[in-house]
Amino acid sequence: MNQPDVAQFPQGHILTVGSHQAKIARYLTSGGFAQVYIVEISPSNEYTGSNIACLKRVVVPDKIGLNVLRAEVDAMKLLQKNKHVVSYIDSHASKFSLEKGSYEVFMLMEYCEHGGLIDFLNSRLRNRLIESEILNIMSQTCQGIAAMHRLHPPLIHRDIKIENVLISKDNVFKVCDFGSVCGVIRPPKNAQELMYVQHDIMKNTTAQYRAPEMLDLTRGFPIDEKSDIWALGVFLYKLCYYTTPFEKVGESAILAGKYQYPAYPQYSDRMKNLIRVLLTQHPFQRPNICQVLEEVARMQGVPCPIKNFYLERVKESEFLSPQTLNFPISTAHLSPTKNMVTPVKQPQIISPLKPQLSPIKNHVIPLQYNQTMNLPQKTNMVQYQTIPSLPSPHVSKSFASIEPQLQIPVLKQEVHRESPLKSTVQEDSPLKSKSTIGQNQYRNRNPHFNNNIGGVAFSPTKRASEPQKNDVTTKYVNAETQTDDEPGVVNLSRTNSVNSIASSISSISARYSNLNDSNTGGSIVRKLSEQLKKVMTNESTNISPVRTNSRNDTGSSIKSTIDALRNSVSGISNNVRSFSTETYRNASSASASSVYKRNISSESFIEPENNDKGDRRMKYRSLPPSRINFEDDNAYLPHDNDTIDKRKSGKFLSVPENQTPFQSPSPMKFAVDNDMKNSIQKRVMDLLKAAQKSPVKKTASGYGKYTTHHSETYQPKSNFENRSSYHPQSNQDADSIISKSKPKVPLRRQASINVASRQPSVVVKPLTRSASQSARTTAKKLSPPPIPNKPRSLRPQPPKKSKRLSMMVIPKDSNDNILGNSSRTLSTGSTSMQDVNIDKLEEDFRRRFPSTVQ
Numbered sequence: 001m002n003q004p005d006v007a008q009f010p011q012g013h014i015l016t017v018g019s020h021q022a023k024i025a026r027y028l029t030s031g032g033f034a035q036v037y038i039v040e041i042s043p044s045n046e047y048t049g050s051n052i053a054c055l056k057r058v059v060v061p062d063k064i065g066l067n068v069l070r071a072e073v074d075a076m077k078l079l080q081k082n083k084h085v086v087s088y089i090d091s092h093a094s095k096f097s098l099e100k101g102s103y104e105v106f107m108l109m110e111y112c113e114h115g116g117l118i119d120f121l122n123s124r125l126r127n128r129l130i131e132s133e134i135l136n137i138m139s140q141t142c143q144g145i146a147a148m149h150r151l152h153p154p155l156i157h158r159d160i161k162i163e164n165v166l167i168s169k170d171n172v173f174k175v176c177d178f179g180s181v182c183g184v185i186r187p188p189k190n191a192q193e194l195m196y197v198q199h200d201i202m203k204n205t206t207a208q209y210r211a212p213e214m215l216d217l218t219r220g221f222p223i224d225e226k227s228d229i230w231a232l233g234v235f236l237y238k239l240c241y242y243t244t245p246f247e248k249v250g251e252s253a254i255l256a257g258k259y260q261y262p263a264y265p266q267y268s269d270r271m272k273n274l275i276r277v278l279l280t281q282h283p284f285q286r287p288n289i290c291q292v293l294e295e296v297a298r299m300q301g302v303p304c305p306i307k308n309f310y311l312e313r314v315k316e317s318e319f320l321s322p323q324t325l326n327f328p329i330s331t332a333h334l335s336p337t338k339n340m341v342t343p344v345k346q347p348q349i350i351s352p353l354k355p356q357l358s359p360i361k362n363h364v365i366p367l368q369y370n371q372t373m374n375l376p377q378k379t380n381m382v383q384y385q386t387i388p389s390l391p392s393p394h395v396s397k398s399f400a401s402i403e404p405q406l407q408i409p410v411l412k413q414e415v416h417r418e419s420p421l422k423s424t425v426q427e428d429s430p431l432k433s434k435s436t437i438g439q440n441q442y443r444n445r446n447p448h449f450n451n452n453i454g455g456v457a458f459s460p461t462k463r464a465s466e467p468q469k470n471d472v473t474t475k476y477v478n479a480e481t482q483t484d485d486e487p488g489v490v491n492l493s494r495t496n497s498v499n500s501i502a503s504s505i506s507s508i509s510a511r512y513s514n515l516n517d518s519n520t521g522g523s524i525v526r527k528l529s530e531q532l533k534k535v536m537t538n539e540s541t542n543i544s545p546v547r548t549n550s551r552n553d554t555g556s557s558i559k560s561t562i563d564a565l566r567n568s569v570s571g572i573s574n575n576v577r578s579f580s581t582e583t584y585r586n587a588s589s590a591s592a593s594s595v596y597k598r599n600i601s602s603e604s605f606i607e608p609e610n611n612d613k614g615d616r617r618m619k620y621r622s623l624p625p626s627r628i629n630f631e632d633d634n635a636y637l638p639h640d641n642d643t644i645d646k647r648k649s650g651k652f653l654s655v656p657e658n659q660t661p662f663q664s665p666s667p668m669k670f671a672v673d674n675d676m677k678n679s680i681q682k683r684v685m686d687l688l689k690a691a692q693k694s695p696v697k698k699t700a701s702g703y704g705k706y707t708t709h710h711s712e713t714y715q716p717k718s719n720f721e722n723r724s725s726y727h728p729q730s731n732q733d734a735d736s737i738i739s740k741s742k743p744k745v746p747l748r749r750q751a752s753i754n755v756a757s758r759q760p761s762v763v764v765k766p767l768t769r770s771a772s773q774s775a776r777t778t779a780k781k782l783s784p785p786p787i788p789n790k791p792r793s794l795r796p797q798p799p800k801k802s803k804r805l806s807m808m809v810i811p812k813d814s815n816d817n818i819l820g821n822s823s824r825t826l827s828t829g830s831t832s833m834q835d836v837n838i839d840k841l842e843e844d845f846r847r848r849f850p851s852t853v854q
């Protein structure tokens with residue numbers, strides 16, 4: 001045993017484990033960390049009714065180790081009632097008398113009389129499993145995993161392998177060993193997080209079963225349910241071929257998705273295809289556990305043993321909260337089952353605490369935005385929730401008495417590991433017991449959450465030996481229940497981080513505020529999160545690599561927040577990472593619905609059937625945060641019920657006539673409005689406003705004359721009231737002033753005429769080449785007949801070369817006035833509003849309107 005050398009209990013020894021008396025019947029075996037005994041218990045196991053149980057005895061050197069085991073116990077408790085999980089009976093921990101500072105932990109669980117799956121496989125070396133046997137094992141194992149994934153938040157097993165499935169007396173296959181369980185781990189955001197997560201993965205997972213996103217953390221994918229799905233692919237492969245697909249080449253083969261099917265034994269294409277789909281490189285393209293079970297059931301020709309809980313959640317969410325379904329959706333895969341989310345309640349904003357100063361409670365796992373890691377962003381990013389670390393109300397009763405506070409987990413693997421099963425494997429056996437598979441089992445837990453759902457359906461259309469990299473192009477959708485998830489395209493950038501954090505905080509609280517610890521994974525994950533948070537924030541050494549917002553840090557927080565908002569408004573970003581519509585949408589609302597939207601939409605941005613993901617991402621990446629291309633078919637879906645119905649029926653909806661697709665969040669408006677106060681822009685706007693108040697009578701003769709038509713409707717109470725020098729060219733003057741401030745792309749004439757002619761009001765947005773193009777087109781469509789050019793003498797002077805404010809005016813169908821429209825944003829692609837040469841503009845303005853400028 002990889003522990004302090006502890007003598008075995010003699011037969012007949014009686015001990016108390018929680019509320020049970022356990023009498024040692026016999027010593028069974030030793031795992032990497034535990035002595036395992038068969039015991040008689042009293043009272044009997046309330047689930048199985050049996051008085052025979054398995055006792056696991058582990059000695060841990062310190063409280064850290066104790067906490068690790070506590071998490072394992074808590075995970076087992078949560079899964080206690082599932083038939084395909086080894087059921088937990090009781091536990092107990094006490095100080096270990098033989099070694100100071102160490103603890104002795106006892107775990108009572110259901111005894112699996114028929115031993116391990118690996119033993120079963122080894123008993124069938126010559127007579128390999130047939131397909132129906134494999135499907136049966138696969139189905140039962142998946143049911144055990146489904147019990148974890150269905151928790152809310154889900155638990156990730158992280159160490160699914162042949163060795164961790166046991167067989168009960170009545171031949172039920174059961175998942176065991178919850179020592180590696182964690183919540184969803186979001187992609188690391190800086191080097192320190194990366195190192196930590198990497199280390200944690202090495203400790204808690206088995207090399208041959210590691211998913212690509214575990215090996216290459218810079219891919220930007222979370223470690224979540226889909227990582228378990230990958231492991232199930234390896235598991236299934238091994239059930240078939242008694243070896244793992246990447247056994248020979250190792251990591252590089254995993255990362256390249258390269259493997260082959262042995263010629264013997266022969267399995268159906270459908271079986272191979274199932275393996276192939278599970279081993280899809282892109283985690284979002286992998287099926288979820290419900291889909292795997294559905295496919296296995298179909299292959300077995302039996303009804304699916306579980307309900308598709310992902311699907312149920314979607315239905316529930318749609319029923320409860322149709323208004324929140326404002327998410328982008330791909331036209332190609334419209335189906336009510338497509339995007340699945342967990343229903344959430346209205347979020348409560350959790351105040352993040354400063355790690356060094358605050359005890360660990362009510363705060364989030366570090367979400368660092370001011371210290372961006374220089375990691376290559378190879379893939380699109382998803383926005384992940386951070387981790388709520390709340391006090392756990394469900395500490396194991398026996399454990400609770402010892403040490404309620406979780407600590408940094410100990411690395412159990414520091415000791416050599418010996419497989420008790422090694423001897424059971426025949427020499428020529430291709431099977432290896434756990435110690436020979438290269439696993440690196442430490443004990444640690446990572447608490448992150450995510451709600452990745454959906455996946456793929458199955459079709460034996462592609463040989464699994466083909467490289468898997470392009471699997472994104474082959475996606476199989478089951479008409480009945482298959483979901484079809486896609487990676488989100490939310491990239492976090494520095495400038496967006498404030499919003500991201502806000503929405504993350506909201507999403508955490510939203511997601512977990514309604515959790516009942518007794519029936520969710522919340523308790524265990526919270527504990528795990530505390531551990532991870534402690535490690536990641538380096539609390540023990542008071543060198544926090546992570547900056548979290550804190551009440552104690554309001555000054556700088558507010559400043560940086562405002563800076564970030566400003567930057568967002570102006571489109572400035574030092575970070576090349578993209579910012580998608582989705583992030584923006586979320587950032588704008590910071591509400592439960594935003595969380596909901598994000599959860600759904602993050603699944604729907606990328607179309608699995610085609611390869612244009614990169615292009616689409618690039619498109620989003622090229623957009624500054626304050627401007628989103630709503631012409632994109634997928635970028636907008638209205639809220640109303642009608643919309644939902646249409647979505648269900650497969651129709652894509654464009655932006656409805658009276659709805660602004662998306663507007664800048666109010667904080668941005670606030671920042672801009674403040675900046676605008678007393679600025680020359682404000683005055684220019686006033687000019688325009690006044691001009692607009694004077695309805696222009698457009699006659700055929702009036703067009704293009706720029707002569708006297710304003711005078712007919714001149715309003716003395718306008719800003720121009722006392723202006724003796726006022727003349728009907730005011731609009732032009734205003735144009736010219738504006739155009740001086742945006743010399744590179746002057747305000748489109750058509751647009752300005754629309755303003756003057758009271759076309760539907762407009763919003764002002766930063767202009768880029770493509771945007772200007774589209775604005776031009778739109779303006780052309782909406783504008784009255786073309787206007788002849790102004791006489792040269794009346795045209796504004798060509799602007800001097802300098803980078804100044806550039807604007808475009810696009811029609812907006814609400815009744816907002818261009819001047820009164822509070823949602824208007826003025827920004828540039830390269831500089832903020834403060835950069836406009838106000839003095840120069842003012843001087844120019846004075847020169848033109850001496851009577852109006854004091």
Ligand SMILES: Nc1ncnc2c1ncn2[C@@H]1O[C@H](COP(=O)(O)OP(=O)(O)OP(=O)(O)O)[C@@H](O)[C@H]1O
Pocket residue numbers: 029030031032033034036054056086109110111112113115116163166176177179420434441
């Ligand atoms: N409930 C059980 N019923 C029957 N046998 C069991 C049971 N639990 C464990 N065993 C046996 O004991 C062995 C070691 O158990 P387990 O894997 O839980 O210990 P461990 O030290 O945590 O191992 P690991 O190295 O996988 O972490 C298992 O491989 C299995 O053969």
